[in-house]
Amino acid sequence: MSAFKFERASSASSEADSSGSGEDHETEGADGDVTKLQAPKPKSEAKSPKYPQSPSKSFPKKKVRNPSTSTIDTINKSSRVYHTGLRVLYTAGRPPWYDTHGDLTEAFVIGVCGGSASGKTTVAKRIIEDLDVPWVSLLSMDSFYKVLGEKEHEAANKNNYNFDHPDAFDFELLNKTLKRLRSGKKVDVPVYNFVSHSRENVTKTIYGANVVIFEGIMSFVNKDLLELMDLKVFVDTDSDIRLARRMKRDITERGRELEGVLKQYNKYVKPAFEHYIAPTMTYADIIVPRGGDNKVAIDLIVRHVHSQLKKRGFSLRQSLANSGNNGQPPPSSLYVLESSPQVKGIHTFIRNKDTPRDEFIFYSKRLMRLLFEYAMNFLPHKKVRVETVQGVQYEGSRLDSKKIVGVSILRAGETMEQALCEVYKDITIGKILIQTNSITGEPELHYLRLPKDIKESHVMLMDATVATGAAAMMAIRVLLDHDVPEENIILLSMLMGDSGVHSIAYAFPKVKLVTTAVDKEVNDKFHIVPGIGNFGDRYFGTDYSSFKTEQVTAS
Numbered sequence: 001m002s003a004f005k006f007e008r009a010s011s012a013s014s015e016a017d018s019s020g021s022g023e024d025h026e027t028e029g030a031d032g033d034v035t036k037l038q039a040p041k042p043k044s045e046a047k048s049p050k051y052p053q054s055p056s057k058s059f060p061k062k063k064v065r066n067p068s069t070s071t072i073d074t075i076n077k078s079s080r081v082y083h084t085g086l087r088v089l090y091t092a093g094r095p096p097w098y099d100t101h102g103d104l105t106e107a108f109v110i111g112v113c114g115g116s117a118s119g120k121t122t123v124a125k126r127i128i129e130d131l132d133v134p135w136v137s138l139l140s141m142d143s144f145y146k147v148l149g150e151k152e153h154e155a156a157n158k159n160n161y162n163f164d165h166p167d168a169f170d171f172e173l174l175n176k177t178l179k180r181l182r183s184g185k186k187v188d189v190p191v192y193n194f195v196s197h198s199r200e201n202v203t204k205t206i207y208g209a210n211v212v213i214f215e216g217i218m219s220f221v222n223k224d225l226l227e228l229m230d231l232k233v234f235v236d237t238d239s240d241i242r243l244a245r246r247m248k249r250d251i252t253e254r255g256r257e258l259e260g261v262l263k264q265y266n267k268y269v270k271p272a273f274e275h276y277i278a279p280t281m282t283y284a285d286i287i288v289p290r291g292g293d294n295k296v297a298i299d300l301i302v303r304h305v306h307s308q309l310k311k312r313g314f315s316l317r318q319s320l321a322n323s324g325n326n327g328q329p330p331p332s333s334l335y336v337l338e339s340s341p342q343v344k345g346i347h348t349f350i351r352n353k354d355t356p357r358d359e360f361i362f363y364s365k366r367l368m369r370l371l372f373e374y375a376m377n378f379l380p381h382k383k384v385r386v387e388t389v390q391g392v393q394y395e396g397s398r399l400d401s402k403k404i405v406g407v408s409i410l411r412a413g414e415t416m417e418q419a420l421c422e423v424y425k426d427i428t429i430g431k432i433l434i435q436t437n438s439i440t441g442e443p444e445l446h447y448l449r450l451p452k453d454i455k456e457s458h459v460m461l462m463d464a465t466v467a468t469g470a471a472a473m474m475a476i477r478v479l480l481d482h483d484v485p486e487e488n489i490i491l492l493s494m495l496m497g498d499s500g501v502h503s504i505a506y507a508f509p510k511v512k513l514v515t516t517a518v519d520k521e522v523n524d525k526f527h528i529v530p531g532i533g534n535f536g537d538r539y540f541g542t543d544y545s546s547f548k549t550e551q552v553t554a555s
């Protein structure tokens with residue numbers, strides 16, 4: 001692809017290469033000595049559902065981008081970006097980063113290259129500001145300077161170490177990190193200190209994003225890195241200006257002396273620009289003269305990225321509701337508690353719109369307890385032998401207690417935590433807040449707190465009800481992105497809609513779905529029919545319409 005050089009009058013744009021390269025999805029099984037008890041059989045085994053296309057969770061795979069209409073424009077209007085020094089805060093949540101198959105959609109990666117102090121970081125920040133898209137991550141090559149040995153460190157203090165050579169960078173870690181970010185996963189990045197020429201003891205967590213900007217002096221030097229970039233931008237700033245900026249910055253921000261800055265510049269920085277950096281300009285799709293001041297170039301980059309994001313966009317909730325899987329036989333991953341008279345009786349209370357709140361809570365708690373007792377059957381157990389009071393051996397079983405955690409999908413899933421604690425003592429519980437964007441109708445991830453050792457755990461994922469499955473799918477995707485093996489996830493819900501069951505089973509066939517009932521219909525407002533109503537509102541007493549009536553009655 002040829003590069004376009006943006007001067008003021010230019011109106012050229014370029015199509016970015018979008019070849020994808022994901023990372024192998026690691027899975028970890030349970031311990032070898034852990035045996036599984038025979039789990040109860042799912043309701044119907046005779047037939048299995050026939051989904052339109054068999055999903056596969058293996059990476060890497062070539063992506064076929066969904067060309068349907070995008071929600072990006074509306075997301076822009078509903079979100080705000082605030083720059084607070086190094087941190088970028090977004091008021092909007094993260095929209096889906098996977099498709100109806102549950103597969104990750106890759107981030108759009110922009111590589112920014114240029115000489116030292118050319119304005120790479122400034123250009124990257126301008127792009128982020130003007131993009132106004134939620135979830136943009138900025139990754140700097142500086143974080144990947146190699147750790148120096150004692151002698152190298154001494155040399156660096158005397159400006160005798162070459163930081164402007166490809167060997168100064170840990171390209172292996174860099175490649176691994178950018179690959180993970182591109183595939184939507186979180187990464188922990190080293191924090192570099194230019195004063196001490198060393199990595200800090202802390203790392204910075206960068207979450208997967210819709211757009212990832214990667215900047216650095218040698219960002220176009222490595223072939224593997226180039227392949228991860230969808231758009232390559234070269235910042236071309238006059239060498240005198242770069243030197244002047246570098247002197248000012250290195251003295252004021254990086255604790256350097258004027259003499260040392262000039263020595264390092266002449267010995268390493270200048271030759272490196274000519275030898276390694278300038279020749280990589282040929283890989284650029286866009287060359288930006290003057291850096292951050294070039295508003296025309298930044299505007300064209302932003303427009304191009306918007307158009308690319310639009311092409312990748314999709315309306316997930318609607319696609320799930322329209323998936324056409326309703327009425328298919330239940331999937332083998334679905335486990336429904338037997339509808340005994342007792343269970344049916346509880347359902348009658350909680351489904352009745354006239355049931356008062358205290359009774360609704362009472363019967364919901366009973367049902368949750370039954371659900372968890374049932375779900376415990378699907379967790380790994382190991383065989384144990386104990387001695388009874390009569391002095392004889394009893395062949396029993398015990399849960400593999402070190403490896404089970406709960407995760408609730410806020411808000412309604414939180415109501416189930418108590419019941420889980422009652423059946424599993426001292427369990428660690430994480431939380432995921434997912435809310436529906438009122439403009440786009442899409443679920444959005446707002447908050448996440450997961451137990452530390454989650455990737456080695458079996459996860460009891462809780463949501464009170466599952467209608468289209470959009471929120472549950474997002475939560476499952478979050479767990480997978482945190483390297484929880486799919487087969488270690490159990491989704492627990494008091495009531496599921498048929499379409500939600502099929503959408504989740506289709507996307508994540510190894511996730512066990514455990515519930516007390518499945519209702520046939522999800523209406524055009526994405527509510528389960530006959531259903532329970534809005535579980536969170538009924539449980540927490542936040543149903544606005546009944547609140548209003550009470551106020552009127554009171555006055």
Ligand SMILES: Nc1ncnc2c1ncn2[C@@H]1O[C@H](COP(=O)(O)OP(=O)(O)O)[C@@H](O)[C@H]1O
Pocket residue numbers: 114115116117118119120121122123245246249290291292293
């Ligand atoms: N257009 C500009 N005008 C004046 N100073 C600038 C401009 N762009 C960048 N700078 C300053 O130059 C220094 C290097 O800019 P930066 O964007 O960090 O470059 P790089 O990431 O390429 O090293 C910083 O101190 C920054 O504030």
Ligand SMILES: Nc1ccn([C@@H]2O[C@H](COP(=O)(O)O)[C@@H](O)[C@H]2O)c(=O)n1
Pocket residue numbers: 115116117120142145156163164193194196197198216217269
């Ligand atoms: N300990 C270090 C590490 C790097 N440098 C210089 O930083 C330059 C790259 O950073 P930019 O923000 O300017 O892109 C590079 O030219 C190195 O010479 C350093 O001085 N000390």
